[in-house]
Amino acid sequence: MGETLELDHVASAARTDAPPAITLDRVNKWFGALHVLRDVSLQVAQGERVVVCGPSGSGKSTLIRCINRLETHQEGRIIVDDIELTDDIKALDAIRREVGMVFQSFNLFPHLTVLDNCTLAPIWVRRMPKAEAETLAMHYLERVKIPEQARKFPGQLSGGQQQRVAIARALCMKPKIMLFDEPTSALDPEMIKEVLDTMIGLAADGMTMICVTHEMGFARTVADRVVFMDRGEIVELGTPAEMFEHPKTDRLRLFLSQILRGH
Amino acid sequence: MSDITLNPAVAAVPDAAPRSAPMAQIGLVGWLRRNLFSSWLSTAVTLALAYLLIRWAVGFVEWGIVNAIWVVPNNQTQACRDLAGAGACWAVITEKHRFILFGTYPFEQHWRPALVCVLFVGLYVISAMRRFWRWELALIWVATLTVIGVLMWGGVFGLPYVPQERWGGLPITLILATFGLAFAFPLAILVALGRRSKLPAIKVLCILYVELIRGVPLISLLFMASVMFPLFLPEGMNIDKLLRAQIAIILFAGAYLAEVVRGGLQALPRGQYEAADALGLSYWQKTGFIILPQALRLVIPPLVNTFIGFFKDTSLVLIIGIFDLLTAGKTAIIEPAWQGFGVEVYITIGAIYFVFCFAMSKYSQGLEADLNRHRRR
Numbered sequence: 001m002g003e004t005l006e007l008d009h010v011a012s013a014a015r016t017d018a019p020p021a022i023t024l025d026r027v028n029k030w031f032g033a034l035h036v037l038r039d040v041s042l043q044v045a046q047g048e049r050v051v052v053c054g055p056s057g058s059g060k061s062t063l064i065r066c067i068n069r070l071e072t073h074q075e076g077r078i079i080v081d082d083i084e085l086t087d088d089i090k091a092l093d094a095i096r097r098e099v100g101m102v103f104q105s106f107n108l109f110p111h112l113t114v115l116d117n118c119t120l121a122p123i124w125v126r127r128m129p130k131a132e133a134e135t136l137a138m139h140y141l142e143r144v145k146i147p148e149q150a151r152k153f154p155g156q157l158s159g160g161q162q163q164r165v166a167i168a169r170a171l172c173m174k175p176k177i178m179l180f181d182e183p184t185s186a187l188d189p190e191m192i193k194e195v196l197d198t199m200i201g202l203a204a205d206g207m208t209m210i211c212v213t214h215e216m217g218f219a220r221t222v223a224d225r226v227v228f229m230d231r232g233e234i235v236e237l238g239t240p241a242e243m244f245e246h247p248k249t250d251r252l253r254l255f256l257s258q259i260l261r262g263h
Numbered sequence: 264m265s266d267i268t269l270n271p272a273v274a275a276v277p278d279a280a281p282r283s284a285p286m287a288q289i290g291l292v293g294w295l296r297r298n299l300f301s302s303w304l305s306t307a308v309t310l311a312l313a314y315l316l317i318r319w320a321v322g323f324v325e326w327g328i329v330n331a332i333w334v335v336p337n338n339q340t341q342a343c344r345d346l347a348g349a350g351a352c353w354a355v356i357t358e359k360h361r362f363i364l365f366g367t368y369p370f371e372q373h374w375r376p377a378l379v380c381v382l383f384v385g386l387y388v389i390s391a392m393r394r395f396w397r398w399e400l401a402l403i404w405v406a407t408l409t410v411i412g413v414l415m416w417g418g419v420f421g422l423p424y425v426p427q428e429r430w431g432g433l434p435i436t437l438i439l440a441t442f443g444l445a446f447a448f449p450l451a452i453l454v455a456l457g458r459r460s461k462l463p464a465i466k467v468l469c470i471l472y473v474e475l476i477r478g479v480p481l482i483s484l485l486f487m488a489s490v491m492f493p494l495f496l497p498e499g500m501n502i503d504k505l506l507r508a509q510i511a512i513i514l515f516a517g518a519y520l521a522e523v524v525r526g527g528l529q530a531l532p533r534g535q536y537e538a539a540d541a542l543g544l545s546y547w548q549k550t551g552f553i554i555l556p557q558a559l560r561l562v563i564p565p566l567v568n569t570f571i572g573f574f575k576d577t578s579l580v581l582i583i584g585i586f587d588l589l590t591a592g593k594t595a596i597i598e599p600a601w602q603g604f605g606v607e608v609y610i611t612i613g614a615i616y617f618v619f620c621f622a623m624s625k626y627s628q629g630l631e632a633d634l635n636r637h638r639r640r
Binding site for chain 2 (some may be wrong): 068070093096097099100101103105107110111112116120121124125152153155169170173258
């Protein structure tokens, strides 16, 4: 965590006057008999950065996976970019075009080169001409500082490089919202920083972001708000300063002490 | 601080040429030592096996070449019989090769099935080259198969008409195998995808198909196609026997290949599906660009295994009286003059099957290495 801690807080780009980018209204979800999301309500403004933390099994990954419907919720409403998530396939396609996602295990397509990983969706989903898609891909690969790897296959890259490719791949769709599901948890310590720096750069550009992470330094630097989840519900919610300096609940206090001891 | 002491001689010449490993451990000598003569026991086994191998090879050369008879005049096979097994009677092949290859196809028209075989091989070679893997290849297939149909049936362009009952030999084997696998493979992919469908009707249908077809022997399916199926047809309607056998083979191979393909689909991590979904790819885009290219690469070995198996299983059509290569060979030695020379005929037919199957096997190895380049680091 060390170095990112000392950075100044990235100026917020949240626009509270505009309609919210994401609205969750009393969302409930069960895996069989297991109640994994309990009455979760949350609004994320355009340009806002929200960090979701909590012990494992608290439902934080499930929560963000509901936002682009990799998981379906059973009760309540989820509205993304003014479109409500229902069984309507057209609405779902529209939302997935606007919401980029970065996974813990990268999930790059191993049989395609880095460049093809980045251009596939723009070409086939956005119907972009190939040359234009490649220019765009190179632009974002430069932003994540690995343009020289464009012709390689993902398996030839380090974990940190792969995760940066995954970020570039998501950005090539020009999403309005980015979801990060524990993007640094599968990385070796020396590679965490390069990925976090990329994400901080993204935050500085005003991207709406929801990030599940245990990197408290990143949360302090970037987050407008921190959401603490435990056992499927939002326990506490506030600015990083409030949350980390003055936790109100015992559950958050316990969680913070465990996280800090772990590092 | 450190136990490492520098050798001053080496330190003075830092770029001393790297020494190669001792001769006794690398190269041919080293290989022989390691693998064949590593101990007294292994030396003994090596020598014993080498003796047997050489004896057998010498015996085969004597039988197959030195003492063999290549031609006999006018079916006078007495010379062959006089050998009493000491030499091969390749005269049976010399005499009967046209019948073995082309069955009862009219003799003076044999150039037509011969050309068909050449066209098939050409089609295989072109299809095997990745540089031709684009949609035009489908056109080439349709065109070639049309030409093959015209050549076999005739009746146009001044070619005399030859009814299907008179076709036989290698073209039949190639037709059954090529059409069988060309139709069974796409069918298998659809069924494998269908078995994982979220729609219950499609899923149940695909499971039923696979389990029903897999549950019966191919022979019984061929019997059904040849004997039972016509009973259900209206009076006067008749579907070609070869076509019925062909459909039976397609359905049977399809069920087996579907399970192979499904194995590949199962092996893909869920993250690949999720990443494709998250990017907004549609079901068919996801399947075509992400899932199938990876799943099929994973199952090349069992896929080719099944292909080779079905290439040879086409010979089972002999039980419903279709003249494939094996049946033609069997029939060739029914004639009294040539009875008793089955070994020569079966060796020849085996060699033909081997050439095709071995080519498939070698090709798949190359393809596998080529397509899995991305897994190398």
